[in-house]
Each structure stands twice: as structure tokens, then as C-alpha cells.
Amino acid sequence: MSRTIIDIHVLQTVPPSNLNRDDTGSPKTAVYGGVRRSRVSSQAWKHAVRDKFETELDDSDLGMRTRHVVEVLDRRIRERAPELADRAEELAKATFKAVGIKTSAAKKEEPEQSGYLVFLSSRQYDNLADAAASAARAGGNLDKALKERDVKALADREHSIDVALFGRMVADVSDINVEAAAQVAHAISVHAVDNEYDYFTAVDDHDEDEERTGAGMIGTVEFNSATLYRYAAVDVDRLAETLGSPEAAQRAVEAFARTFVTSMPTGKITTFGNRTLPDAVLVRLRETQPISFVGAFEEPVTAGTSAGRLSQAAIRLAEYAVEVERKYDQPPAASWVVHVGRATEALAGLGQDGTLDELVKGVGDEVAQRLAGTA
Structure with missing residues (x-):
């Protein structure tokens, strides 16, 4: 072939x-x-x-390659669901936890970051933001609601051109790597x-x-x-x-x-x-x-x-x-x-x-x- x-x-x-x-x-x-x-x-x-x-x-x-993934997703959630602005950071953290990407803050007052650069497409951030907003509106257990929306799969679909060309390695979640x-x-x-x-x-x-x-x-x-x-x-x-x-x-x-x-x-x-x-x-x-x-x-x-x-x-x-x-x-x-x-x-x-x-x-x-x- x-x-x-x-x-x-x-x-x-x-x-x-x-x-x-x-x-x-x-x-x-x-x-x-x-x-x-x-x-x-x-x-x-x-x-x-x-x-x-x-x-x-x-x-x-x-796409965007950054450690400031929580901050980026926080902003997308605010833009797409303004009524959830006061919960946007919480939703962003929970979403990346559900994806399997670990985040933490170097100091208590600082926003959480991933331990390495994460390369996600603009569409993937939008899809994750929509899923986070949908899970929040559903009420009940947030982690369960995010899992039901399969946010991990959303982070592995609709790749951007630069991600497809240059690849992506996610240390915590190797099954969403892109060759x-x-x-x-x-x-x-x-x-x-x-x-x-x-x-x-x-x-x-x-x-x-x-x-x-x-x-x-x-x-x-x-x-x-x-x-x-x-x-x-x-x-x-x-x-x-x-x-x-x-x-x-x-x-x-x-x-x-x-x-x-x-x-x-x-x-x-x-x-x-x-x-x-x-x-x-x-x-x-x-x-x-x-x-x-x-x-x-x-x-x-x-x-x-x-x-x-x-x-x-x-x-x-x-x-x-x-x-x-x-x-x-x-x-x-x-x-x-x-x-x-x-x-x-x-x-x-x-x-x-x-x-x-x-x-x-x-x-x-x-x-x-x-x-x-x-x-």
C-alpha cells in the first residue's frame, strides 16, 4: 500500500x-x-x-501549549457560560482532574498549573468548557457528571493542525498522546x-x-x-x-x-x-x-x-x-x-x-x- x-x-x-x-x-x-x-x-x-x-x-x-491550563479553561467557561463565572476555576480544576491531567499550585494564592506544557486545540478547550458548564448545570456530583460526559475523550478529539503536525505528549495520560x-x-x-x-x-x-x-x-x-x-x-x-x-x-x-x-x-x-x-x-x-x-x-x-x-x-x-x-x-x-x-x-x-x-x-x-x- x-x-x-x-x-x-x-x-x-x-x-x-x-x-x-x-x-x-x-x-x-x-x-x-x-x-x-x-x-x-x-x-x-x-x-x-x-x-x-x-x-x-x-x-x-x-492550539495552545501552556502549563496555565486551568486559567485558560477558566476563561473559556466564563466566556461560554457567564452565569457560572463564580465557579469557573472550580469547574476547570475538576475537568482536568477528570481528563487525568494533574494540576497544582506552587503557592496557596497562585492559580493551579500542570507540571508540564500541555498542548490542546482551541476546539478542545471549547468542548471541555461546554462539558464543564453542562455538568455544573446538571447539579449533583460534579466528578460523576464530568465522567458521564467523557471529558477525557473530548481532549482527544478535534485536534488542531499544529498538534497534528508536531505531536503531543501528556505525561499523566499517555493514551491521549498524539504522534x-x-x-x-x-x-x-x-x-x-x-x-x-x-x-x-x-x-x-x-x-x-x-x-x-x-x-x-x-x-x-x-x-x-x-x-x-x-x-x-x-x-x-x-x-x-x-x-x-x-x-x-x-x-x-x-x-x-x-x-x-x-x-x-x-x-x-x-x-x-x-x-x-x-x-x-x-x-x-x-x-x-x-x-x-x-x-x-x-x-x-x-x-x-x-x-x-x-x-x-x-x-x-x-x-x-x-x-x-x-x-x-x-x-x-x-x-x-x-x-x-x-x-x-x-x-x-x-x-x-x-x-x-x-x-x-x-x-x-x-x-x-x-x-x-x-x-
Whole structure:
């Protein structure tokens, strides 16, 4: 039985920047192919994608990841059942108890929180709020009334697109976990990097003592610049199963493709103004398994006298993709390319060459056909 998997490969050049810092404030790195590379963690890029979802998707398609679950549900109950406002907090606590998610307060006067981040969709909060209000109106034993409304099941239905894509782990109630439909790799540079330091000074604008010289502040900021290889994959069948709707799955794939390509982590962005768009995007639709092409860069790219790193990276990526797919008999079922300028021309022949809008529409249409069984 064939599957539907979307692979997204991106080459993106970023100028001096510090997109994703480690615990010392240094840009994250990794050793690959025996040399140190610039690295941006998958968590950082997924967070950037989720932020950008807010411009692509309706609030009803999104979720919230927070420890303040009681406070959020309290607010939903007040909005949907104003006459129960004085009991909203009590109802919220009882509801999460019935779901199986433990909450507690660090101090007596503070609101209760879960012990970990809980990822619930907007619709799930609404459904839980309605169930809590219904149980309260029924009177009698609240815990029994909530159990009769099967609030645990309500927390495991109508998942949001971001929950379906990135998954959910609930430590207290493992049977409502959601397996992620998307895989996002750590972005790494196609070449070796050495982090550099920017020494800066700042003047005290209010200091009027002409005899006092020197800066009001001095410091250093660590940075590097890199041409990154970024990769993500989406299991469309799992996505459709979790969301329960082919239309929702198509919408999710289109939103993820666009936001993964155009998003960027915002670490130190006001200091470096490093926002760029990718130089090249290659999307492959597969029927067997996801395939990363990071092996094209196991031997680090070096800058030549007649060609920069980007053009060499594009040639490497194009050659490696074709060779891997031929040797392992894994041709794509469909393919799309967006590339900018002559440096990435090597990728133009690997798929339907066009704009990002055309790529997103093409991927969405193909996904819709396959989920409908007409591909």
C-alpha cells in the first residue's frame, strides 16, 4: 500500500547572525563530516513555523501549549457560560482532574498549573468548557457528571493542525498522546564555520560631563554566517487520520509548506537584521519513506575562486538527489522547485519550476487528489 509523504529541502543563505543560542549565548553548532557546522535546532524552527501559522490559519485550527491550563479553561467557561463565572476555576480544576491531567499550585494564592506544557486545540478547550458548564448545570456530583460526559475523550478529539503536525505528549495520560505527522531536522551549514565576535560600545546619551570619556557600555556578541541545508517531512496519511478530514489535511500541508519555507527563528534579529528567504526549495512527494539529502554535504562545501558556496551546494544537492533515488529505486511521485538566480539553476530540472504560490498550490492539489483516491 502506497503512502503519501512530503519532503521539503531548503538551501538558505543567512548573513552574520545568531539565530539560535546555546546556554552560553553562542550560536549553536554541530560536528558533521568531521568539521564544525552552524546549526539551528529543529525546536527553534518549529517554534518559528507555529508563530507564522497565526498569519496562515484561523485560530480555530490552532492550539495552545501552556502549563496555565486551568486559567485558560477558566476563561473559556466564563466566556461560554457567564452565569457560572463564580465557579469557573472550580469547574476547570475538576475537568482536568477528570481528563487525568494533574494540576497544582506552587503557592496557596497562585492559580493551579500542570507540571508540564500541555498542548490542546482551541476546539478542545471549547468542548471541555461546554462539558464543564453542562455538568455544573446538571447539579449533583460534579466528578460523576464530568465522567458521564467523557471529558477525557473530548481532549482527544478535534485536534488542531499544529498538534497534528508536531505531536503531543501528556505525561499523566499517555493514551491521549498524539504522534507527530511532521519531522523537522536540525538545520546545518553546508560548510565549516568558525564563530566570530562583534565587539560593541554604547554611548550614555545623558552623560553631560565633557571630561568623562569612554563608553557607557561595552560588550561582545557572538555570531556566524552560513548557507544552511534545511529539511522537513510530513506523513500526509497520519496527518489526515489525526485531523479526521482530507480537507483539513490539505490545508495543513499547504500551511506547513509555506510557513516552513518562509519562517525564520528570531534570535538576535534586531541586532543583525538577518531575515532572508531561501535561495532554493525542492519538494518531493514520495510513496515509501522520507529521504533527507543531507548526505550531499557530508564533505563540506568550500568557497572556490569562481563559484560561491551556494552554487556548489545546489549542484551537490541536485546530483545527490538524483543518484540516491536512482540507486535505491525511490523516484518521487511528483516534484516541485522554487529557485532564485543563476547560483541555484542546477535544481531547476528536478521538478515543476515556479513560484512559491505555485508550489504550495501544486502540493495541495496533489495531496487532495491522493486523499480522495484519484491520484
